[in-house]
Amino acid sequence: MSAFFLKRTVQAVIAVLGVMTLIFFLQRLSGDPVLLLVPQNATQADIDALRTSLGFDRPLIVQYFDFMRGLLSFDLGRSYVQNVQVSTLIWSRLPYTLMLAGGALVVAFGIGIPLGVLMAVRRDKPEAKAMMAVVLAGQSMPTFWSAILMILVFAVWLGWLPPSGAREPSSLIMPSIALGLLSMATFARVARTAVLDELEKEYVRTGHAKGLPMRRIVMRHLLRNAAIPVVTVAALEIANLLAGAVIVETVFAWPGLGQLTVQAINARDFLVVQGVVLLGAVTAIALNLIADLLYSLIDPRIRIEGGAA
Numbered sequence: 001m002s003a004f005f006l007k008r009t010v011q012a013v014i015a016v017l018g019v020m021t022l023i024f025f026l027q028r029l030s031g032d033p034v035l036l037l038v039p040q041n042a043t044q045a046d047i048d049a050l051r052t053s054l055g056f057d058r059p060l061i062v063q064y065f066d067f068m069r070g071l072l073s074f075d076l077g078r079s080y081v082q083n084v085q086v087s088t089l090i091w092s093r094l095p096y097t098l099m100l101a102g103g104a105l106v107v108a109f110g111i112g113i114p115l116g117v118l119m120a121v122r123r124d125k126p127e128a129k130a131m132m133a134v135v136l137a138g139q140s141m142p143t144f145w146s147a148i149l150m151i152l153v154f155a156v157w158l159g160w161l162p163p164s165g166a167r168e169p170s171s172l173i174m175p176s177i178a179l180g181l182l183s184m185a186t187f188a189r190v191a192r193t194a195v196l197d198e199l200e201k202e203y204v205r206t207g208h209a210k211g212l213p214m215r216r217i218v219m220r221h222l223l224r225n226a227a228i229p230v231v232t233v234a235a236l237e238i239a240n241l242l243a244g245a246v247i248v249e250t251v252f253a254w255p256g257l258g259q260l261t262v263q264a265i266n267a268r269d270f271l272v273v274q275g276v277v278l279l280g281a282v283t284a285i286a287l288n289l290i291a292d293l294l295y296s297l298i299d300p301r302i303r304i305e306g307g308a309a
Contacts, residue, residue: 002249004102012282012285012289015281016281016285018276018283019278020067020068020278022138024064024067024270024274025064027069028060030265030268032056032268033054033269034047034050034051035047035055036267037050037081038050041198047107048186052078065171067274071278076090076274076275077262077271077275079271079272080270080271081267081269081272086271086274086275087275088273089258089260089281090222090272093256093259093260094256094257094274095251096166097245097256097257097258098187098251098256100172100245100249100256101179101238101245103172103179103180103184104176104241105180105238105241106176107176107184108180108183108187109187109234110188111184111193112185115134115184115188116135116187116190116192116193116195117187117191117218117223119132119188119192120191120193120195121195121218126205129281131243134187135189136185138182138184138188139186139189140183141182143178143179143181144154144247144251146177146178146181147174147175147178147208147248147251151163151164154174155174161173161174164252165253165254166255171254174252175248178251180241182240183241186233186237187230187237190230190233191226194227194228196230198225199222201225204222231294235291237282237288237289239283239287245257245258246259250262257279260272260276261273264276273290
């Protein structure tokens with residue numbers, strides 16, 4: 001166990017440093033942020049003075065090592081545009097993104113997994129084909145398209161839900177559905193495949209021979225054995241939800257990290273973008289570690305060191 005955690009910690013540190021190095025240098029290719037911060041009538045002396053005050057006059061490699069030094073001391077710096085600590089900006093927007101991701105997970109898990117199980121158990125029934133059509137529709141529609149379509153139908157035509165913002169609890173409904181639809185379809189297809197594989201196993205036939213109802217076989221035995229691929233996909237899909245939040249938050253004007261990231265990219269507010277990317281990288285790595293730990297809890301035959309018993 002200790003060797004496993006040590007190995008994963010080293011891998012996590014290398015991955016985070018690699019991601020931050022990549023985003024640091026790629027951002028510098030987008031242009032000079034100083035030109036966006038100065039007024040239109042600024043002189044070259046004003047531009048040079050602001051560039052010096054922000055530290056952009058120093059060699060790029062020096063800026064990089066200063067950034068890494070601050071990263072090691074948990075100092076994300078100060079926003080060039082808003083003149084606020086990056087950590088303060090992130091913490092002020094994080095609750096909104098967590099609410100949105102939580103609502104999307106309810107849609108993805110609450111609909112996708114039961115749908116996948118039903119499609120597998122009732123695979124020869126007409127309703128299974130109808131459910132598969134729903135899954136394919138959810139997987140084929142781009143997130144921005146489903147978001148705009150829901151605004152048009154439920155906000156403009158029917159007037160049931162607010163079209164944007166986060167002023168009331170009902171504002172969360174459409175963004176959560178739009179963000180969770182693709183993950184719902186993914187969970188449904190993975191759950192269906194996993195359950196179909198388990199239905200061919202000997203213990204299922206033995207349960208049938210003993211006269212056990214299908215519901216009991218599925219709930220007491222089959223679901224746990226089919227959970228491994230679902231957990232694997234869950235770690236990836238939760239990270240994808242955070243990435244997809246950028247689109248959904250922009251369409252619905254949801255004041256979360258996605259909207260903050262788009263604003264920072266447009267303003268070339270490098271430190272804010274780097275802070276959000278760091279949070280995303282750490283979250284993705286942590287989710288994969290949690291998935292590895294869950295494997296051994298779901299199936300004791302899987303050792304945490306990576307081998308099978």
